[in-house]
Amino acid sequence: MNKTLEETKSAKILIEYLGDSSKVVKETVIKILSSSKIKHQMAITSLSSKKQAVRESAVKVLLKSSDEKVLEALNKALEVEKNEKIKALIRDALNLESDLEENNEELDILKYCKQGLKGNKAATIRWLNCDTLTKVKFKDSETYAESEIIKYMLVCYASCIEIGLSSEALKVGELLNKKDLSKLALEVLQRWLDAGAESKKKWVLPFASVYGDYEVISLLKKNIEEWPKNSRGAIASEAVRALALNGGNEALIIVDNISRKFKFKQVKNAAASALKFAAEQMGIDIEELSDRIVPNLGFDVRGERIFDYGDRKFIASLTPELTLEITDESGKKLKSLPAPAKKDDEVKAKEASAEFKNLKKQLKTVANIQAIRLEMALSSNRKWTKESWIRLFVENPIMHKFAIGLVWGIYKDAVLTDSFRYMEDGSFNTKDEEEYELEDGMVIGIVHPIELNNEDMALWKEQFENYEIKQPFEQLNREIFNVTEEEKKRNTVERFGGTILNGLSLLGKLTDFGWIRGAIGDGGGYYAFYKEDNNHKVEVGLNFSGVSVGYESEEVTVYDLCFYKLGTMSKYAYINVKTQKQNTISIDTLPERFFSEILYQVSRALVSKTGNNDKWREEK
Incomplete structure (x- = not known):
């Protein structure tokens, strides 16, 4: 009781x-x-x-x-x-079920939408001047939908408190022309942006994302990057959540990239949360989702895509550098896709030309994002089964180009047992240029140079030079960092101590590698950067002389690098020595690859150093 x-x-x-x-x-x-x-x-x-x-x-x-x-x-x-x-x-x-689901064929959609607009509900969208918006045809018809139908869809989203899908609007949208809806989505988004992008009208974000095409995705991406710089991190976070609702590979890839590498933690966390939700809905983990959403951008398995002008056809082929090579039907190389001519089918040629322009933008975006993601896979020691590796790197023409530029490894119990190269013709080679065969059950990862002995490293470098293969990022020539005996004794890394550089440069480069600034103390100052690693349950702290938020352009001095138990240090601006010692992790217990990659990131972040402070220990 x-x-x-x-x-x-x-x-x-x-x-x-x-x-x-x-x-x-x-x-x-x-x-x-x-x-x-x-x-x-x-x-x-x-x-x-x-x-x-x-x-x-x-x-x-x-x-x-x-x-x-x-x-x-x-x-x-x-x-x-x-x-x-x-x-x-x-x-x-x-x-x-709603009336839309129960009687889809018999229902008078116009009457249904008018009913849904009763009670002056359309007042919430009056600012859009709906009657001047792009007209939308019904699906498979030349008849335009009445304005009340479009207004009802907009009102459905305008009534949502949080970013999400409107099941009613989705049902109505199924009756309409997709291309027209995407034009409408872009126009609604642009009007909202032009009016100042009020957070009270954030419902525009999911509406635009759900019905928008690549132009909407690109516009959202641009603003997500700009808003946090102008103290609008909250609306940027909402936009990331909305972008994930698009469901298309291009949109999800952008969200994935933001979740891995974004300067503003609030937005980065929103992206991670959106991806996690999407992965849960599909019953897979985030890494598998990231693999699945890599688009082929319309290329066939040979890496070719045809652009049809009617009487003329042109072939766009992917080069090893992930650029486009254009040929006509006779095989003659062209500098670019030609402008439509009078003899071409006007509609087909116009559409093909527009698609080609979009393809160039999409390819650049996808290539940049995948290069970053694969380097992160090297850094984090990501592994694939043979089956998932083939699905991603052999069957996808874009990832195929990345695969041929890297040395791959076979792992057993997390230890490298063999290495191979994927060839342009689809075969596999060893370091001795002998044919290699992948077997079922193999676990594959990107080889880290710290795992290769001097002889194997020399053979791989020679092979890549002989075949003039350009790697998508530093792998074989990647700088390696090993733990010194002195570092084992004191459990801190001081080899970067005393480095002087611009604070803004340090902030920018470290956040590019996924580091976050430490907790902000009195006066808006912070004195550390942190990198959290869930796989190893480690939190890495880089201590420095400190800088205040908004005044990062001042020069700072780097102190030392420490390793702690995950979740113990980054939340606090001031930490006593006892707490620090209790949560410190011994350096000699860290995996070699992990240690090397942390120092590699710090080293890369300090390339713009301006001097050295020999008295840094006294100042610390």
Whole structure:
């Protein structure tokens, strides 16, 4: 009895937070209230709240309840609820289909949308001047959809509190022309941006992302990169979440890249969260998702793509450097895709020309992102099964070009047992240029030079030079860092100590490698950078003389490098010596590749050094 009373009391308190402005708080409350029948019944009254956020949270609490009182309350709520997103949630809870799903063929879509616009709901989108927006045809038709249909789709998104999909709008969108919708999405996004990109109208982001094509993706990417520089990290984070809703490979690759390598932690974390959600929906891990979303950009297995002008056709072929080589049907090389001529089919030629321009942008973006991702795979010791390696690096024409520029290894119990090269013709070679065969069950990774002896390294370098193979990033010539005996004794790395450089340069280069600045103390100053590694459960700290946020362009002095238990140091601006010692990890316990890569990143971050401070130990 006491337990029930306590549960009731705690539920009463928690219900007050169903409409909290903090997403984390709200999600935590929903999770707790979803855990028992008593709490479910306590949440029923919140279904009639005047606040949309509270009603939405209450429905989420009751989503999986089978209690008769709850189901009855949800049915009553559905009858009076006006918000389309909440109505969709209630239908999910009751396992009901909307009128759109039940009677798709018989339903009068115009009448349905007009009904959904009643009560002056279109007032929320008045700023868009909807009647001047791009017209949208019905699918497989030359008839344009009435403005009320488009307005209803916009209102569906405008009624959403958080970034997400609108099931109602998606159903309506299925009846419309995709190309027209993508033009509309771009226009809506551009009008929002031109009007100052108000966060209150952030619903534009998911609408534009869901229906937009590569132009929308590119525009979102550009603004995601710019907003945090102007203290708009929150809207940039929302845009990243929206971008993931696009579902296309190009969009997800950009989100993936942001999650790995972005200067602003808030946006980076939002991207990681969006990817994690997408991976969970597919039942795979994030790395596998990252592999699956690599696009082929329309190229066949030979790395060729045809552009049809009607009477003339042109072939764009991928070069080893991932540039485009153009030939006509006779095999004659051309400098670029020619301009449409009078004898060409006007529509086909125009479309082919536009597609080619987009392809060049897409190829550059994908190539840059995959080069970064593969170097990170080298650094983090990422592995593939033989089957997943072939699917990614042999069957995908873009990744095929990367694969032929690297030395690959066979690993058993995380130890390199053999190395090979993937040839342009699809065969495999050893360091001695003998044919090699991949066997089932093999585990494959990118070889790190620290794993190769001098003889093997020399043979691989000679082979790559003889075949004039340019590597996509430094692999064989990568600088190696080994732990010294002195470093083992003191458990700190001081070999970079005393280096003087511009603080902004240090910040920029380290964040490019996935480091984050330390906690900010009094006066806005911070005195360390951290790199968190979940695989090794290690947190690396680079200590320096310190700089204040917004004044990073001052010169700073680098001190030392320390290794700690994951999650113990980066959160605190001031740490006492005792705590530091308790959480320090012995350097000689670190894997060789991991240690070398951390120092490689720091070394690369210090290339713009301006001097040396011999008295750094005294100043520390």
